[in-house]
Amino acid sequence: MSTEAPKQDPKSMPLQGNVVWQKDRHFLGTAPSGKQVNIDGNKEAGASPMELILLGLGGCASYDVVGILEKGRQDIQDVRCELSAIRADTVPAVFTDIHLHFVVTGKDVKEKQVAKAVELSADKYCSASKMLAAGGVKVTHSFEVVAS
Incomplete structure (x- = not known):
């Protein structure tokens, strides 16, 4: 008779982190x-919570775009995601619109492949984008290719 606990799929296990108050509106977050x-609501010792959500979206989408372009054997040297966001005028001041503009720098990078990478990230892979869109945020994308 085995006393071992059944193995769980790591994808079904909850992520665990914590946020601890430091002082004033400054908190220290520990990711899983x-x-x-x-994290600082006064923006003195860190980014605000809403800034972190915006950066999380940019990081998630950029991760996808870089991975897709690398798989497509594109010679990329730099990928930058420029983010702009609009928040509601009333409390809670949620994001209503977010635009991600990708600037992809590389040698002989094909514009068609960048377009496909951005589209795949937006429509299929970026969890943060899908989650925000499901919550009513209008998330849009654009890109440019810069030759190096």
């Missing part, structure tokens, strides 16, 4: 990976 980030 153990990495720490300063």
Whole structure:
């Protein structure tokens, strides 16, 4: 008779992190990976919570775009995601519109492949984008290719 607990699929296990108040409106967040980030509503010791959501979206989409372009054997040297967002005028001041503009720099990078990478990220892979859109945020995308 085995006393071992059944193995769980890591994807079905809950992520666990924490946020600990430091002082004033400054908090220290610890991600499930153990990495720490300063969160500051006054923007003195870290980014605000809403700024972190915006950066999380940019990071998620950029991760996808880079991975797709690398798989497509594109010679990329730099990928930058420029984010702009509009928030509601009333409390809660949620995001209503977010635009991601990708600037992809590389040698002989094909515009068609960049377009496809951005489209795949937006429509299929970026969890943050899908989650925000499901909550009513209008998320739009554009890109440009810069030759190096």
